[in-house]
Structure formats: C-alpha cells, structure tokens
Amino acid sequence: MRIFGSSLARLDARAMAMPMIDRKTFLIPLALVALAGCAGTGTGKYPSLAIRDIERVQGTFEPVATEQLDVPRVEVTYSGSLQERLSALVGQAEEAHRVFTAAVPEAEQRASAANDAEIGSEAWASAQVALAGLDSARSEVAAALGDLDILHAAGAVQAEDVSAIDAARGKVIALVNIEDATLERLRDRVR
Structure with a gap:
C-alpha cells in the first residue's frame, strides 16, 4: 500500500512543479491553426462578379408619348361646375359644424354630470x-x-389642378379637427 501511496505523492509533486497552462496560452495556438486552415487551400480562381451575357438587357425601348397614354377617366357625378360643388360641400360641412357647436353646451353639462357616475346610471x-x-x-x-x-x-388621377379642392378640404379638415378635440375632451370626462 505504501508503494501505491508514494507513487501518487510523486505524481502530485510533478504536477505542481509543472507550470499551469492558462487559457490565453492554449487558445492563441488553437486560433492560429484554425486560421491557417482557412488560408489558401483553393486554386485562387473565384467566379467573376461581372455581368454575364445572359444578364444583359437586350432590345430597345421607345418612350410612349403622353398623348398616347390611355388613362381611364374617373367618373365623378355632380351637378354644376366644380366651384359650385366645392361651395356646396363646404356649406354642408359648415352647417353641420353649426349644429355640432350648438349641441356642445348641453353635451358638456351632461358629461360633467356623468363625471363620477357609474356606467349604466341615468347620468x-x-x-x-x-x-x-x-x-x-x-x-x-x-x-x-x-x-x-x-x-x-379624381382630379389627381386626371392630372388636373386640384388647388381649389385642396383649399376646400383644408377648411373641412380644420372643422373635423375641432370636433374631434371636443369629442375627446368630453369623452374623457365621462370615463
């Protein structure tokens, strides 16, 4: 038994006497071997990245004159001229906005009364x-x-001047934005 025990003691002493190999010392040669494997084992002939004959465009292209374009007409039915129609639509929006504005005070009163009310209550x-x-x-x-x-x-598709339409749209969009802000404010009170 003593012989076996002394052999182990000698192995431990030898292991302690040998310098420890740290990770860096071990990984650097391993990385060099891996990089050497990537280095030039090929023939050095790689496929060209130039355009191949099959990839070349062939033929000629003639631009089409704008007179020859067959743009389908967008049908918009309204009576009267465009200015009359725009005036009628803006008038319709302004009248509806007057109705909205007239109803706001009562809606504010009811929303204030329902501020702390339970859902489903009369208020x-x-x-x-x-x-x-x-x-x-x-x-x-x-x-x-x-x-x-x-x-x-319709005007944009036909490449017509839409500046008058844009002006009318701007007026109506401003009314919608005012109404949206009012509705949001009142809905927040009711919640």
Whole structure:
C-alpha cells in the first residue's frame, strides 16, 4: 500500500512543479491553426462578379408619348361646375359644424354630470346620448370631407389642378379637427 501511496505523492509533486497552462496560452495556438486552415487551400480562381451575357438587357425601348397614354377617366357625378360643388360641400360641412357647436353646451353639462357616475346610471346614459348627437353632427362634416376626397382623387388621377379642392378640404379638415378635440375632451370626462 505504501508503494501505491508514494507513487501518487510523486505524481502530485510533478504536477505542481509543472507550470499551469492558462487559457490565453492554449487558445492563441488553437486560433492560429484554425486560421491557417482557412488560408489558401483553393486554386485562387473565384467566379467573376461581372455581368454575364445572359444578364444583359437586350432590345430597345421607345418612350410612349403622353398623348398616347390611355388613362381611364374617373367618373365623378355632380351637378354644376366644380366651384359650385366645392361651395356646396363646404356649406354642408359648415352647417353641420353649426349644429355640432350648438349641441356642445348641453353635451358638456351632461358629461360633467356623468363625471363620477357609474356606467349604466341615468347620468351616464344621458351623457352618452349627448355624445352620440355630437357624433352624428360630426359624421355630416366627415361625409362632406369624403366627397371632397373623391373629387381630389379624381382630379389627381386626371392630372388636373386640384388647388381649389385642396383649399376646400383644408377648411373641412380644420372643422373635423375641432370636433374631434371636443369629442375627446368630453369623452374623457365621462370615463
């Protein structure tokens, strides 16, 4: 037993006497061997990245004259001239906005009364009815904006001057933005 024990003691002493190999010392030669494997084992002939004959475009292209283009006409039905139609749509939006503005004080009163009310209570239901009335007036303004959008799209497709349509749309969009802000403010009160 003693012989076996002394052999182990000698092995431990030898192991302690040998310098420890740290990771860096071990990994550097390993990385060099891996890089050497990537280095030039090929023939040095790689495929060219130049355009091949099959990839070349052949033929000639003639530009089409704009007179020859067959752009389909977008049909927009309205009576009267474009200016008359724009005036009618802006007038429709402004009238609906007047109805909206007239209904706001009552809706504000009902929304304030429903501020702390429970969902389903009479005050909450009354506020919801008032907000629905405002939504109805706003939808009339939005309908006019939708018609203006159709006119704008039709004019743009036909490459016509749409500046008058844009001006009318700008007026109606401003009304819609005012109404949206009012509705958002009142809905926040009811919640």
